[in-house]
Amino acid sequence: MKKRSQLGSFIAGIALSTFVFATSVSETMIEAYTSQTGQAASARQGEVLWMSQNEGRRCSDCHGEDLTKAGKHIRTKKVIGPMAPSVNTTRLRDKKNIEKWFKRNCLWTLKRECTPREKANILAWLASQ
Numbered sequence: 567m568k569k570r571s572q573l574g575s576f577i578a579g580i581a582l583s584t585f586v587f588a589t590s591v592s593e594t595m596i597e598a599y600t601s602q603t604g605q606a607a608s609a610r611q612g613e614v615l616w617m618s619q620n621e622g623r624r625c626s627d628c629h630g631e632d633l634t635k636a637g638k639h640i641r642t643k644k645v646i647g648p649m650a651p652s653v654n655t656t657r658l659r660d661k662k663n664i665e666k667w668f669k670r671n672c673l674w675t676l677k678r679e680c681t682p683r684e685k686a687n688i689l690a691w692l693a694s695q
């Protein structure tokens with residue numbers, strides 16, 4: 567019986583993740599950020615930040631505007647795999663990796679770390695792609 571219900575929730579989990587591309591990692595991270603700020607995550611605001619110019623720098627410089635397509639590092643010209651979890655199953659699976667790149671990329675792009683609110687919004691935007 568126990569086995570059966572575990573299998574059931576496993577299948578439900580797969581079904582859910584094909585509709586919303588959020589992973590349990592991104593969901594847990596969004597929950598943690600929004601509990602710090604008390605504000606719901608907004609994918610729309612995440613998108614605005616992703617596309618916005620900050621003294622000539624944007625997240626999309628390296629990752630592109632269509633997240634289902636590969637990006638290209640603006641300086642090294644190295645290909646960066648698509649950010650959309652719908653086409654790249656390695657995305658939003660590893661909290662440490664996400665935190666590491668948030669730190670590095672927010673510092674490069676915005677010249678400061680992203681706030682918990684911005685991170686929640688960006689994760690919501692990425693998870694919807």
Ligand code: HEC
Nearest residue numbers: 624625627628640646647657658659664667671672675688
């Ligand atoms: C100068 C190039 C560059 C810019 C600009 C950039 N990134 Fe990245 N980003 C990278 C590289 C390189 C990686 C690591 C390679 C990979 O994951 O394919 C990465 C990985 C990530 C990841 C890891 C996702 C995962 O689950 O694998 C996140 C999140 C991320 N970037 C967010 C951002 C955000 C938010 C911005 C804008 C504030 C941004 N990046 C701007 C180059 C960039």
